[in-house]
Amino acid sequence: MKGKITLKQISKELDVSISTVSKALKNSSEISLETREKVQAFAKLYNYRPNNIALSLKNRKTKNIGVIIPEIVHHFFASVISGIEQEANEKGYNVIICLSTESFDKEVINMDMLANGSIDGFIISLTKETQMRKDYHHLQEVINQGMPLVMFDRIAESINCDKVVIDDKKGAYDAVSELIDIGCKNIGLISTVDYVSVGRLRTEGFLEALKDHNIPVNQDAIIKIEDIEHCRENIAPLFNHKIDGIFAVNEIFALTAMNLAREHGLRIPEDVSVIGFTDGELSKYASPALTTVSQNGLLIGQEAARMLIEKIENESEDYKTKIIKTKLIVRKSTKSKS
Numbered sequence: 001m002k003g004k005i006t007l008k009q010i011s012k013e014l015d016v017s018i019s020t021v022s023k024a025l026k027n028s029s030e031i032s033l034e035t036r037e038k039v040q041a042f043a044k045l046y047n048y049r050p051n052n053i054a055l056s057l058k059n060r061k062t063k064n065i066g067v068i069i070p071e072i073v074h075h076f077f078a079s080v081i082s083g084i085e086q087e088a089n090e091k092g093y094n095v096i097i098c099l100s101t102e103s104f105d106k107e108v109i110n111m112d113m114l115a116n117g118s119i120d121g122f123i124i125s126l127t128k129e130t131q132m133r134k135d136y137h138h139l140q141e142v143i144n145q146g147m148p149l150v151m152f153d154r155i156a157e158s159i160n161c162d163k164v165v166i167d168d169k170k171g172a173y174d175a176v177s178e179l180i181d182i183g184c185k186n187i188g189l190i191s192t193v194d195y196v197s198v199g200r201l202r203t204e205g206f207l208e209a210l211k212d213h214n215i216p217v218n219q220d221a222i223i224k225i226e227d228i229e230h231c232r233e234n235i236a237p238l239f240n241h242k243i244d245g246i247f248a249v250n251e252i253f254a255l256t257a258m259n260l261a262r263e264h265g266l267r268i269p270e271d272v273s274v275i276g277f278t279d280g281e282l283s284k285y286a287s288p289a290l291t292t293v294s295q296n297g298l299l300i301g302q303e304a305a306r307m308l309i310e311k312i313e314n315e316s317e318d319y320k321t322k323i324i325k326t327k328l329i330v331r332k333s334t335k336s337k338s
Helices: 007-014 018-025 033-045 053-059 075-090 104-114 128-133 137-144 168-181 197-212 228-240 251-263 281-285 297-314
Strands: 064-069 094-099 121-124 149-152 162-166 187-192 222-225 245-248 273-277 291-294 321-324 327-329
Touching: 007 018, 007 033, 007 104, 018 033, 018 104, 018 137, 064 075, 064 104, 064 297, 075 094, 075 297, 094 104, 104 121, 104 128, 104 137, 121 297, 137 149, 149 297, 162 168, 162 297, 168 187, 168 197, 168 245, 168 273, 168 291, 168 327, 187 197, 187 228, 187 251, 222 228, 228 251, 245 251, 251 273, 251 281, 297 321
Parallel strands: 064 094, 064 121, 121 149, 149 162, 162 321, 187 222, 187 245, 245 273, 273 291
Antiparallel strands: 291 327
16 A cells, blocks of 8 residues: 555545544544554554644644535535635635535545644534534544634534534524514425534524414424435425415525425415525525525634634633624515515
């Protein structure tokens, strides 16, 4: 085996997960002694060299920031990246961006690759798979070795680090309250599965708004989607119910629902009003233009970079959670208030 061996190669050769390899090399008690010895022996045979984060930080600063995001096509993540770059460049830092493509293994690999002395700190939004598995050993490891870490949007509450989030629950609450104020009485929800933190919180805001306005919850009108590629077929059954309002936790779900509503002969907003989340370009140019909750991704990115650079340069051990306010942008996909 030529060149520097990687976690991925060890995983493939020994037919175990990347997470198992990572934990075994750190002698974690979560992994059986037999597997730890097997992984460590293989790594020694092929001269695997783990990243010495603490040493690289002590000896020098790279003026580079590593950013790991689940995807780049989503307008929200693109705007966050723009905010990170603006703030980082202004402070003399470069930004290295990696995509985890919603894969836990790729998230671990990216962190391992970047933490070899290439960067001074991480900004990360977790993958759906990481949140589902609740396996955060790779995050805790970089923190334990002195690497500053800032999480945004999708976070792990159990990890002590700086975080930048929006008030997802209140944003959803305000959106659903708007639907109720314009006369909607049977409101459907299109959300992610509950292990995705933002989807869970937005669902809580939806339910709380209905409760506070004495509107019964129609469980049949609540759609939970795991795979965005199949969202159309997941959303279609919503129109078997006489809904007059839809709250969707992201832009794609909202626009897909609008298309399906038209296919069912429904007029927007006369027959059904629709509100989405994330004020992307698609929302502005949809027909009709989509009423949406703006997350202010640019400000999230700027704040995340600011917090990380503060940690890098001052090495403070205090951790903060910054909450960015949302704003409801009313357009033509919702009826006017009478």
